[in-house]
Amino acid sequence: MPHTTKILKTPLRISIAVLLLGMLSRIFHWPHAPKAILVAFIAILVLYGIRFYRKHTKEFIDYVKLVMVVSWTLNGIFRVLDLPFTLLFQILIAISFITWFIMEGTAYFLDEDRRAKNSMARVIWNFAMVIGALAIIVGSLLNILNETYAIPLMAVGIAIIVAYILKDVFAAGKNEKEDQGNEEYQL
Incomplete structure (x- = not known):
């Protein structure tokens, strides 16, 4: 499997972090939360569009991901602006997610040898991520x-x-050589 270098990875991650902080602000009813969420969704939409456009070889799975991201961001923008027709975007998100999961699924998160080579620090951070997700769900x-x-x-x-x-984002320079478990691989 060839390794592809992702462009705009850091700005996209920062946009997702801003989106999550905007949602946290909205939970606490802090001012300007809808503006932060709107800006983050627009940034994700634009950055992912540029990323897709600059990709040299585009396969069907790339178009599926594009539909999923565009539908998700437009759904978020429409919801923040309280516009109708969000159901259409939610249906597109569901269809594209199921298609992505069938085609790529959990293989997206594995390295090319299908063996995770994790350090103890990475295991702890991944455990923290799971705890964070469970805390949100619960x-x-x-x-x-x-x-x-x-x-x-x-x-x-x-x-x-x-x-x-x-x-x-901030440890990317240090981990570039050892961190390939979360990189994108084409099947």
Whole structure:
């Protein structure tokens, strides 16, 4: 499998971190949260569009990913602006996600030898990522039940995931040679 170098990876990760922080701000009803979310969605849409355009060889899976990202960002923009027709985008997201999962699925996260060569620090960070995701899920479910600590639990989960994303952004120079487990490989 040939290794492809991703362009605009750092700006995209920063945009996703801003999006998560905007969502955290919205949970806490802080001012300017919708503006931060809107700017982040627009940045992701533009950056991914440029990334797709600059890709030399485009396969069907690349178009599936483009549809998924464009539908997701447009859905987010329409929801922030309180515009109709978000159901159409949600259907496109579901179809493109299922197509992506069938075609690429979990192989996206594996290295070319299909063996993870993780250091202890990476294992700890990946464990933190799982804990962050679980905190968001459990916090969301507890929020539905109107439990007391649901919002702080979701906030901790979002903060952990933002730290995980920013850790990769700011430690990218150091980890370039050893970090190939999360790079994109074409099947």
